[in-house]
Structures are given as C-alpha cells and as structure tokens.
Amino acid sequence: MLKLILINTNIDSGVFIMKSGSPLYRQIANQMKEEITKETWLKGEAIPTEAKLSKTYGVSRVTIRQAIKLLVQEGLLYKIQGSGTYVSDNKFEHNIYSLKGFTEEMHALNKPTRNKVLTFSLTKPDARIQQILGLEDGEEVFFVRRQRYVEETPLVVEDTYLPVKLFPDLSYELMEGSKYEYIEKVKQMNIKESFQEVLPLMPDEEIRSLLHLKESIPIIKVQLFSTLTDETTFEYTDIYFKSDEYKFTIVANRQL
Numbered sequence: 001m002l003k004l005i006l007i008n009t010n011i012d013s014g015v016f017i018m019k020s021g022s023p024l025y026r027q028i029a030n031q032m033k034e035e036i037t038k039e040t041w042l043k044g045e046a047i048p049t050e051a052k053l054s055k056t057y058g059v060s061r062v063t064i065r066q067a068i069k070l071l072v073q074e075g076l077l078y079k080i081q082g083s084g085t086y087v088s089d090n091k092f093e094h095n096i097y098s099l100k101g102f103t104e105e106m107h108a109l110n111k112p113t114r115n116k117v118l119t120f121s122l123t124k125p126d127a128r129i130q131q132i133l134g135l136e137d138g139e140e141v142f143f144v145r146r147q148r149y150v151e152e153t154p155l156v157v158e159d160t161y162l163p164v165k166l167f168p169d170l171s172y173e174l175m176e177g178s179k180y181e182y183i184e185k186v187k188q189m190n191i192k193e194s195f196q197e198v199l200p201l202m203p204d205e206e207i208r209s210l211l212h213l214k215e216s217i218p219i220i221k222v223q224l225f226s227t228l229t230d231e232t233t234f235e236y237t238d239i240y241f242k243s244d245e246y247k248f249t250i251v252a253n254r255q256l
Contacts, residue, residue, distance in 0.1 A: 025066035119145040157240040194226040
C-alpha cells in the first residue's frame with residue numbers, strides 16, 4: 001500500500017506535505033488548530049473561506065470540509081447557516097432561526113443536560129397569554145418553570161404555558177425531560193414554527209439567584225410562541241438566558 005511521507009509543512013507557499021499514518025483531513029485540522037492557538041484566527045471571527053483554505057493548504061475543498069467538520073465536532077469552530085464558519089468563543093449558541101429546543105442544542109454539542117422543575121401547576125392564563133394561545137374564557141393551562149442545567153451549571157430559566165386541552169396527560173416527570181420530544185414523539189404532533197422576540201434586561205432577584213449570577217448583569221430574555229402544522233399555537237414561553245454563557249446568532253438574507 002502506497003503511503004505519502006511528509007517531510008515539511010509550508011503553509012506560506014500554499015503546499016501541505018502529508019505525513020504518513022494520519023488521514024490528511026486530520027493533519028489539516030491540526031494546522032487549523034495552530035491558527036486558533038496562535039490567535040491568527042480570533043475567537044468569534046470568521047475563518048477563511050473553503051476556497052481560500054483549499055489554496056492555502058494545497059488540498060481539495062472536500063478535505064477542507066472534513067477538517068472543518070472535525071473541528072466543529074470538537075467545539076473549536078461553529079457554523080452559521082448562510083454566513084460562514086467561526087472560531088468558537090466558549091459560549092453556547094442559540095440560533096433564533098433554528099427551531100431547536102435547549103436539549104437538542106446541547107446534545108448536538110455532546111453536553112449532558114438536566115431539567116429541574118421548580119413549578120408545575122394548573123392556572124388560568126392572563127388575557128395576553130390567553131389571546132396568544134387562542135383559548136376561550138375559563139380554559140386552563142399548565143404553568144411550568146424549569147431550571148435547565150449543562151454540566152451542573154444553570155444556563156436557562158424557562159417559564160412555559162401549555163394548554164390543558166392539548167396536553168391533558170402532561171406531568172411533572174415528562175417536563176423533567178425534553179418538551180419537544182414529548183410533543184413530537186409521544187403526542188405525535190408536528191411542530192411547524194416559532195415566533196421569538198429577544199429582549200435584553202436586568203434580571204429580578206429571583207431570576208438572578210436561579211441563574212447563579214454573582215452580580216447584577218444584563219441577561220437575555222426570549223419571548224416566544226410556537227405553532228403546529230395545523231396553525232394551532234401550542235405553547236407560550238419566556239426564556240431567561242445567562243448572557244455570559246450564551247451568544248445569539250441571526251441569519252439575515254437581503255432580498256433584492
């Protein structure tokens with residue numbers, strides 16, 4: 001079996017000389033790691049395009065994609081659809097145009113999660129939430145407050161209102177798991193879209209305590225409601241994000 005033996009690496013000349021015993025894409029990935037370590041590529045900034053990297057390293061774009069994929073899996077890079085690939089800045093990412101729940105976002109990063117249910121009760125919603133959920137007078141909702149952890153760190157506090165008529169079997173135990181998994185796999189409902197409003201604010205003392213904030217710093221609140229494919233609004237949720245651990249990404253397309 002033929003093996004290529006590498007003697008030297010010369011990025012400036014646009015030639016990458018392969019070492020034996022390691023896949024080429026892994027060697028390219030290691031070179032990219034050096035760019036991050038040396039801070040040639042700065043945290044939070046976009047890396048060069050695939051075409052430019054292909055020319056720099058003297059390899060195919062397929063190899064570049066494999067190397068980038070590996071570094072994304074390792075958490076050193078992250079992708080924003082329609083924008084590019086960026087150097088991770090050790091913050092968790094919430095893309096407001098991606099309809100993924102907290103559990104799905106963290107599992108994609110191979111981060112263990114758990115939910116602590118602080119409140120689980122039946123209540124009548126106020127007029128605003130009643131209107132958003134399209135409820136008749138007197139109809140009740142489940143109100144659930146959850147503290148959501150990654151590696152024993154509380155990152156999110158979530159207040160959710162779910163119509164009882166849609167989820168009569170909802171339980172405390174179910175809300176310790178994934179809400180969207182329950183809706184899609186147990187209830188066999190198809191989620192269509194979510195409408196979100198992002199608000200920076202100073203947390204009250206209760207939210208500050210639940211997020212384990214040592215000082216009063218601004219946080220991010222997301223107000224959202226989500227619909228099924230039949231246009232039924234099935235939830236209203238307020239989410240409080242720990243801003244020093246989170247970043248938000250938005251992809252905007254210019255319509256000409």
